[in-house]
Amino acid sequence: MDRAKEAIRDNLKGKKKLYMSIWKVIDERRSEQLHRSLHAVVYYLNLAIRYLPTFNKDKEVEYSMLDCIEILE
Structure with a gap:
């Protein structure tokens, strides 16, 4: 975006x-x-985005990803 x-x-x-x-x-x-948490997971795990030099490991994205994992457990 x-x-x-x-x-x-x-x-x-x-x-x-x-x-x-x-x-x-x-x-x-x-x-x-x-x-939403699911979109954060997709962003975080998308290898095309993840390995760009501009990728930002945002804490909010990481927390959203963990929230989504907890929901799936």
């Missing part, structure tokens, strides 16, 4: 007034729909 947001920013030539409203919509939907 971050790459998509960066692409939007770049396509709009970095004009904050234009892309911030779009980013706001993306962030709201992301928080409501994609900010």
